Amino acid sequence: MEFTIMAKTKLAALLLTLLMAGTAQAADLPATHYAPAQAVLPVFTWTGLYAGVNAGAAFSDSGRPRYSEGPGFVGLNPGTLAGFQRSREQTGFVGGGQFGYNHQVGRIVLGLETDFQYAGLDRRRSGTGTFPNLPAGVTDNDNLTSRSRLDYLGTVRGRVGFLPSERLMVYATGGLAYGDVDVRTSYTVIGTGPFFPGGVNVIPYSGSRSSVQVGYVAGGGVEYAFTDRLSAKLEGLYADLGSSSVTARYTGTGGTGPTDIYTVRETNRFGLVRAGLNYRFTGL
Numbered sequence: 001m002e003f004t005i006m007a008k009t010k011l012a013a014l015l016l017t018l019l020m021a022g023t024a025q026a027a028d029l030p031a032t033h034y035a036p037a038q039a040v041l042p043v044f045t046w047t048g049l050y051a052g053v054n055a056g057a058a059f060s061d062s063g064r065p066r067y068s069e070g071p072g073f074v075g076l077n078p079g080t081l082a083g084f085q086r087s088r089e090q091t092g093f094v095g096g097g098q099f100g101y102n103h104q105v106g107r108i109v110l111g112l113e114t115d116f117q118y119a120g121l122d123r124r125r126s127g128t129g130t131f132p133n134l135p136a137g138v139t140d141n142d143n144l145t146s147r148s149r150l151d152y153l154g155t156v157r158g159r160v161g162f163l164p165s166e167r168l169m170v171y172a173t174g175g176l177a178y179g180d181v182d183v184r185t186s187y188t189v190i191g192t193g194p195f196f197p198g199g200v201n202v203i204p205y206s207g208s209r210s211s212v213q214v215g216y217v218a219g220g221g222v223e224y225a226f227t228d229r230l231s232a233k234l235e236g237l238y239a240d241l242g243s244s245s246v247t248a249r250y251t252g253t254g255g256t257g258p259t260d261i262y263t264v265r266e267t268n269r270f271g272l273v274r275a276g277l278n279y280r281f282t283g284l
Helices: 002-028 080-085
Strands: 048-060 066-069 091-105 108-130 139-165 168-192 202-225 230-250 261-280
Touching: 048 108, 066 080, 080 108, 080 139, 091 139, 091 261, 108 168, 139 202, 139 230, 139 261, 168 230, 168 261, 202 261
Parallel strands: none
Antiparallel strands: 048 091, 048 261, 066 261, 091 108, 108 139, 139 168, 168 202, 202 230, 230 261
Protein backbone atom coordinates (compact mmCIF):
# COMPACT_ATOMS: atom_id res chain seq x y z
CA MET A 1 0.00 0.00 0.00
CA GLU A 2 2.80 2.36 0.93
CA PHE A 3 4.51 1.64 -2.38
CA THR A 4 1.39 2.41 -4.33
CA ILE A 5 0.85 5.71 -2.52
CA MET A 6 4.47 6.72 -3.01
CA ALA A 7 4.35 5.81 -6.71
CA LYS A 8 1.23 7.87 -7.25
CA THR A 9 2.78 10.77 -5.39
CA LYS A 10 5.95 10.65 -7.51
CA LEU A 11 3.89 10.41 -10.72
CA ALA A 12 1.80 13.42 -9.76
CA ALA A 13 4.96 15.39 -8.94
CA LEU A 14 6.47 14.45 -12.31
CA LEU A 15 3.36 15.52 -14.22
CA LEU A 16 3.26 18.82 -12.32
CA THR A 17 6.93 19.45 -13.16
CA LEU A 18 6.39 18.72 -16.87
CA LEU A 19 3.31 21.00 -16.96
CA MET A 20 5.19 23.90 -15.35
CA ALA A 21 8.13 23.45 -17.75
CA GLY A 22 5.81 23.52 -20.79
CA THR A 23 4.08 26.65 -19.50
CA ALA A 24 7.43 28.38 -19.04
CA GLN A 25 8.59 27.49 -22.54
CA ALA A 26 5.32 28.77 -24.02
CA ALA A 27 5.77 32.03 -22.13
CA ASP A 28 9.22 32.42 -23.71
CA LEU A 29 7.87 32.15 -27.30
CA PRO A 30 7.39 35.46 -29.20
CA ALA A 31 3.82 36.70 -29.31
CA THR A 32 1.98 36.49 -32.67
CA HIS A 33 0.26 39.74 -33.76
CA TYR A 34 -2.18 39.96 -36.68
CA ALA A 35 -2.10 43.30 -38.60
CA PRO A 36 -5.49 44.88 -39.28
CA ALA A 37 -6.74 44.64 -42.87
CA GLN A 38 -5.52 47.53 -45.03
CA ALA A 39 -8.14 49.55 -47.00
CA VAL A 40 -7.50 49.39 -50.75
CA LEU A 41 -7.62 52.93 -52.18
CA PRO A 42 -9.36 53.33 -55.57
CA VAL A 43 -7.11 54.11 -58.55
CA PHE A 44 -8.08 57.24 -60.52
CA THR A 45 -9.36 56.54 -64.02
CA TRP A 46 -10.63 58.66 -66.91
CA THR A 47 -13.14 55.98 -67.93
CA GLY A 48 -16.77 57.09 -67.80
CA LEU A 49 -19.43 59.50 -68.97
CA TYR A 50 -18.97 63.23 -68.52
CA ALA A 51 -20.68 66.55 -69.29
CA GLY A 52 -19.53 70.14 -69.05
CA VAL A 53 -19.50 73.72 -70.28
CA ASN A 54 -17.08 75.74 -72.38
CA ALA A 55 -16.44 79.31 -73.53
CA GLY A 56 -13.89 81.05 -75.70
CA ALA A 57 -13.32 82.93 -78.94
CA ALA A 58 -13.63 82.24 -82.68
CA PHE A 59 -11.37 83.77 -85.34
CA SER A 60 -12.58 83.92 -88.93
CA ASP A 61 -10.39 83.16 -91.92
CA SER A 62 -10.04 86.32 -94.02
CA GLY A 63 -9.90 84.49 -97.36
CA ARG A 64 -11.02 86.27 -100.51
CA PRO A 65 -14.64 85.78 -101.57
CA ARG A 66 -15.59 84.71 -105.08
CA TYR A 67 -17.67 87.19 -107.03
CA SER A 68 -19.51 86.66 -110.33
CA GLU A 69 -21.91 88.75 -112.42
CA GLY A 70 -24.96 87.77 -114.43
CA PRO A 71 -25.02 88.68 -118.15
CA GLY A 72 -27.36 91.60 -117.54
CA PHE A 73 -25.37 93.14 -114.71
CA VAL A 74 -23.49 96.38 -115.29
CA GLY A 75 -19.86 96.03 -114.13
CA LEU A 76 -18.56 97.55 -110.93
CA ASN A 77 -16.59 100.76 -110.77
CA PRO A 78 -12.79 100.39 -110.66
CA GLY A 79 -11.59 99.67 -107.13
CA THR A 80 -14.98 98.59 -105.79
CA LEU A 81 -14.32 94.86 -106.01
CA ALA A 82 -10.69 95.21 -104.86
CA GLY A 83 -11.82 96.96 -101.68
CA PHE A 84 -14.62 94.44 -101.18
CA GLN A 85 -12.23 91.50 -101.32
CA ARG A 86 -10.05 92.87 -98.55
CA SER A 87 -11.32 91.95 -95.11
CA ARG A 88 -9.86 91.90 -91.62
CA GLU A 89 -10.05 88.75 -89.54
CA GLN A 90 -13.07 88.94 -87.28
CA THR A 91 -13.30 87.66 -83.70
CA GLY A 92 -16.43 86.53 -81.88
CA PHE A 93 -17.52 84.87 -78.64
CA VAL A 94 -18.43 81.16 -78.48
CA GLY A 95 -19.96 79.34 -75.54
CA GLY A 96 -21.99 76.22 -74.85
CA GLY A 97 -21.83 72.70 -73.49
CA GLN A 98 -20.39 69.27 -74.24
CA PHE A 99 -21.15 65.62 -73.46
CA GLY A 100 -18.92 62.59 -73.96
CA TYR A 101 -17.46 59.27 -72.91
CA ASN A 102 -13.85 58.20 -72.20
CA HIS A 103 -12.32 54.75 -72.01
CA GLN A 104 -8.84 54.42 -70.51
CA VAL A 105 -6.45 51.64 -71.53
CA GLY A 106 -3.15 52.03 -69.70
CA ARG A 107 -1.81 55.48 -70.55
CA ILE A 108 -4.13 55.88 -73.57
CA VAL A 109 -7.63 57.40 -73.36
CA LEU A 110 -10.09 56.90 -76.23
CA GLY A 111 -13.21 59.05 -76.30
CA LEU A 112 -16.17 60.45 -78.20
CA GLU A 113 -17.49 63.97 -77.60
CA THR A 114 -20.29 66.12 -78.97
CA ASP A 115 -20.86 69.81 -78.28
CA PHE A 116 -23.27 72.55 -79.24
CA GLN A 117 -22.78 76.26 -78.71
CA TYR A 118 -23.65 79.80 -79.60
CA ALA A 119 -21.20 81.41 -82.01
CA GLY A 120 -21.24 85.17 -82.43
CA LEU A 121 -18.88 85.31 -85.39
CA ASP A 122 -19.77 88.15 -87.77
CA ARG A 123 -17.66 89.11 -90.82
CA ARG A 124 -18.38 92.21 -92.92
CA ARG A 125 -16.92 93.46 -96.19
CA SER A 126 -17.36 96.71 -98.05
CA GLY A 127 -16.05 98.19 -101.28
CA THR A 128 -16.74 101.55 -102.92
CA GLY A 129 -15.71 103.07 -106.21
CA THR A 130 -16.31 105.96 -108.59
CA PHE A 131 -15.92 106.01 -112.36
CA PRO A 132 -13.26 108.54 -113.37
CA ASN A 133 -13.35 110.97 -116.31
CA LEU A 134 -17.13 111.09 -116.65
CA PRO A 135 -18.79 113.83 -118.77
CA ALA A 136 -20.05 116.95 -117.07
CA GLY A 137 -23.31 116.31 -115.21
CA VAL A 138 -22.73 112.55 -114.93
CA THR A 139 -21.83 110.83 -111.65
CA ASP A 140 -21.60 107.15 -110.76
CA ASN A 141 -20.78 105.93 -107.24
CA ASP A 142 -20.97 102.26 -106.24
CA ASN A 143 -21.16 100.60 -102.84
CA LEU A 144 -20.89 96.80 -102.53
CA THR A 145 -21.27 95.15 -99.11
CA SER A 146 -21.44 91.63 -97.74
CA ARG A 147 -22.03 90.11 -94.32
CA SER A 148 -21.41 86.47 -93.26
CA ARG A 149 -22.57 85.44 -89.78
CA LEU A 150 -22.20 82.10 -87.95
CA ASP A 151 -25.10 81.80 -85.49
CA TYR A 152 -24.38 78.43 -83.86
CA LEU A 153 -21.84 75.64 -84.08
CA GLY A 154 -21.94 71.93 -83.23
CA THR A 155 -19.37 69.14 -83.49
CA VAL A 156 -19.19 65.35 -83.13
CA ARG A 157 -15.55 64.35 -82.54
CA GLY A 158 -13.35 61.46 -81.59
CA ARG A 159 -10.58 62.01 -79.03
CA VAL A 160 -7.28 60.17 -78.51
CA GLY A 161 -5.43 61.13 -75.35
CA PHE A 162 -2.07 60.31 -73.76
CA LEU A 163 -1.43 60.51 -70.01
CA PRO A 164 1.97 61.98 -69.03
CA SER A 165 0.73 61.56 -65.46
CA GLU A 166 -2.30 59.98 -63.84
CA ARG A 167 -4.44 63.13 -63.92
CA LEU A 168 -3.00 65.02 -66.90
CA MET A 169 -4.18 64.21 -70.43
CA VAL A 170 -2.89 65.61 -73.73
CA TYR A 171 -5.23 64.79 -76.62
CA ALA A 172 -5.90 65.16 -80.33
CA THR A 173 -9.45 65.44 -81.64
CA GLY A 174 -11.30 65.60 -84.94
CA GLY A 175 -14.59 64.86 -86.65
CA LEU A 176 -17.77 66.43 -88.03
CA ALA A 177 -18.73 70.10 -87.67
CA TYR A 178 -21.98 71.86 -88.58
CA GLY A 179 -23.37 75.36 -88.17
CA ASP A 180 -25.97 77.84 -89.34
CA VAL A 181 -24.48 80.46 -91.67
CA ASP A 182 -26.36 83.58 -92.76
CA VAL A 183 -24.99 85.48 -95.77
CA ARG A 184 -26.30 88.86 -96.97
CA THR A 185 -25.15 91.24 -99.69
CA SER A 186 -26.21 94.55 -101.18
CA TYR A 187 -25.08 96.74 -104.04
CA THR A 188 -26.18 100.30 -104.65
CA VAL A 189 -25.44 102.59 -107.58
CA ILE A 190 -25.99 106.28 -106.92
CA GLY A 191 -25.67 108.41 -110.04
CA THR A 192 -26.97 111.19 -112.20
CA GLY A 193 -27.03 111.76 -115.94
CA PRO A 194 -28.29 110.03 -119.08
CA PHE A 195 -26.88 106.63 -118.11
CA PHE A 196 -29.69 106.21 -115.58
CA PRO A 197 -32.89 105.56 -117.55
CA GLY A 198 -36.15 107.05 -116.40
CA GLY A 199 -34.35 109.56 -114.23
CA VAL A 200 -33.58 106.87 -111.63
CA ASN A 201 -30.53 107.92 -109.66
CA VAL A 202 -30.44 105.02 -107.16
CA ILE A 203 -30.19 101.43 -108.40
CA PRO A 204 -30.38 98.91 -105.53
CA TYR A 205 -29.58 95.18 -105.42
CA SER A 206 -29.82 92.86 -102.44
CA GLY A 207 -29.95 89.20 -101.46
CA SER A 208 -29.80 86.97 -98.38
CA ARG A 209 -29.55 83.28 -97.62
CA SER A 210 -29.37 81.17 -94.47
CA SER A 211 -28.26 77.53 -94.55
CA VAL A 212 -26.87 74.77 -92.33
CA GLN A 213 -23.32 74.07 -93.48
CA VAL A 214 -21.52 70.79 -92.76
CA GLY A 215 -17.76 70.26 -92.74
CA TYR A 216 -14.93 69.06 -90.55
CA VAL A 217 -13.09 70.10 -87.39
CA ALA A 218 -9.67 69.10 -86.02
CA GLY A 219 -7.40 70.18 -83.19
CA GLY A 220 -6.08 69.26 -79.79
CA GLY A 221 -5.91 70.23 -76.15
CA VAL A 222 -4.90 69.44 -72.61
CA GLU A 223 -7.15 68.39 -69.69
CA TYR A 224 -6.33 68.08 -65.99
CA ALA A 225 -8.44 66.34 -63.33
CA PHE A 226 -8.06 68.35 -60.13
CA THR A 227 -10.56 66.11 -58.28
CA ASP A 228 -11.89 62.60 -58.92
CA ARG A 229 -14.98 64.12 -60.57
CA LEU A 230 -13.95 67.53 -61.95
CA SER A 231 -11.48 68.38 -64.70
CA ALA A 232 -10.58 71.54 -66.62
CA LYS A 233 -9.48 71.70 -70.26
CA LEU A 234 -8.01 74.13 -72.77
CA GLU A 235 -8.25 73.34 -76.48
CA GLY A 236 -7.75 74.80 -79.93
CA LEU A 237 -9.76 73.74 -82.99
CA TYR A 238 -9.85 74.56 -86.70
CA ALA A 239 -13.19 74.20 -88.51
CA ASP A 240 -14.09 74.33 -92.19
CA LEU A 241 -17.79 74.46 -93.09
CA GLY A 242 -17.24 74.82 -96.83
CA SER A 243 -18.63 77.85 -98.62
CA SER A 244 -21.96 79.70 -98.77
CA SER A 245 -23.29 81.68 -101.71
CA VAL A 246 -25.92 84.38 -102.05
CA THR A 247 -27.36 85.94 -105.19
CA ALA A 248 -28.48 89.56 -105.26
CA ARG A 249 -31.23 90.80 -107.59
CA TYR A 250 -32.46 94.22 -108.55
CA THR A 251 -34.96 95.45 -105.94
CA GLY A 252 -35.93 98.81 -107.45
CA THR A 253 -38.19 99.80 -110.33
CA GLY A 254 -36.94 99.97 -113.87
CA GLY A 255 -36.26 97.93 -116.96
CA THR A 256 -34.05 95.17 -115.57
CA GLY A 257 -34.41 91.48 -116.45
CA PRO A 258 -33.93 88.18 -114.56
CA THR A 259 -30.26 88.02 -115.58
CA ASP A 260 -29.47 91.33 -113.92
CA ILE A 261 -27.86 89.65 -110.90
CA TYR A 262 -24.55 89.08 -109.16
CA THR A 263 -23.41 86.31 -106.78
CA VAL A 264 -21.05 86.32 -103.81
CA ARG A 265 -19.55 83.09 -102.42
CA GLU A 266 -17.93 83.21 -98.96
CA THR A 267 -15.70 80.61 -97.29
CA ASN A 268 -16.62 79.46 -93.78
CA ARG A 269 -13.29 78.68 -92.14
CA PHE A 270 -12.37 79.70 -88.61
CA GLY A 271 -10.34 78.80 -85.55
CA LEU A 272 -11.56 78.27 -82.00
CA VAL A 273 -9.78 78.67 -78.66
CA ARG A 274 -11.85 77.72 -75.65
CA ALA A 275 -11.64 76.63 -72.03
CA GLY A 276 -13.97 74.11 -70.46
CA LEU A 277 -14.99 72.36 -67.25
CA ASN A 278 -16.13 68.70 -67.15
CA TYR A 279 -17.92 66.60 -64.52
CA ARG A 280 -17.60 62.81 -64.69
CA PHE A 281 -20.65 60.73 -63.74
CA THR A 282 -18.91 57.32 -63.63
CA GLY A 283 -15.41 56.18 -62.79
CA LEU A 284 -13.45 57.13 -59.69
